[in-house]
Amino acid sequence: MNTVLVTGGSKGIGSAIAEEFASLGYAVAINYNKSEEKAKALSLELMKKYKVPVGAYKADVKDRNEVAHMVAKIKDELGTIVILVNNAGISTQKEFSQITNDEWKVMLSTHLDGAFNCTQEVMHDMIYRQYGKIINISSMWGVTGGSCEVHYSTAKAGIIGFTKALAKELAPSNINVNCVCPGVIKTDMLNIFSEETLEDLKNNTPLKRLGTPTDIAKAVAFFGSKDSDYLTGNILNVNGGFVI
Numbered sequence: 001m002n003t004v005l006v007t008g009g010s011k012g013i014g015s016a017i018a019e020e021f022a023s024l025g026y027a028v029a030i031n032y033n034k035s036e037e038k039a040k041a042l043s044l045e046l047m048k049k050y051k052v053p054v055g056a057y058k059a060d061v062k063d064r065n066e067v068a069h070m071v072a073k074i075k076d077e078l079g080t081i082v083i084l085v086n087n088a089g090i091s092t093q094k095e096f097s098q099i100t101n102d103e104w105k106v107m108l109s110t111h112l113d114g115a116f117n118c119t120q121e122v123m124h125d126m127i128y129r130q131y132g133k134i135i136n137i138s139s140m141w142g143v144t145g146g147s148c149e150v151h152y153s154t155a156k157a158g159i160i161g162f163t164k165a166l167a168k169e170l171a172p173s174n175i176n177v178n179c180v181c182p183g184v185i186k187t188d189m190l191n192i193f194s195e196e197t198l199e200d201l202k203n204n205t206p207l208k209r210l211g212t213p214t215d216i217a218k219a220v221a222f223f224g225s226k227d228s229d230y231l232t233g234n235i236l237n238v239n240g241g242f243v244i
Helices: 012-023 036-050 064-077 101-129 140-144 150-173 188-192 195-203 213-224
Strands: 003-006 027-032 054-058 081-086 132-137 175-182 235-238
Touching (some): 012 081, 054 064, 064 081, 081 101, 081 213, 101 132, 132 150, 140 150, 140 235, 150 235, 175 213
Parallel strands (some): 003 027, 132 175, 175 235
């Protein structure tokens, strides 16, 4: 059975991605850092619902040693990882002049070091097998930049560059590397916004609705499927037309 690792998979977009792959018959490794209760509850729910192996695995993706230990445990319990979804991330809004040095470092490290660590830990098996799928989650703000989100936009833009360069390097090993850039998606990250702001965001989206985690999960599952075998280095904007 093929195994998928979804980082930051305990809630929001990550949990929808985990469920989508479970529904397709994959063994799913749900990575979490702090949300142990949610990750374990989700793994039990998906195992019961879809009758596939699912496990919750703790690791701070910024920490290479924790990632290495996690990947080894997943391989032992679920099998070799053939699909990696680099989804783990954080988001905060702050004026650039108010961003502290530590906040800047944590933002970039969570997204960029996280993708670096997880990818390096799984890619050797992919190269050996001459097959693998790596799907990175960026953001529309990584494409356009977002006011009061300079650190977040910078990190997500880095994910796009990471995707394009790595796609070229791993293509000879038959490994596809692609990226999904969500728009405004209804997750806990939107809790900081007022109803008025959310209504404005919806009205400024040409499709006149906010996105759902499932909208993103379907796009990620496509990049994980055989149907995408001739696609690599792609940046797919899933934002209802907010950014075109």
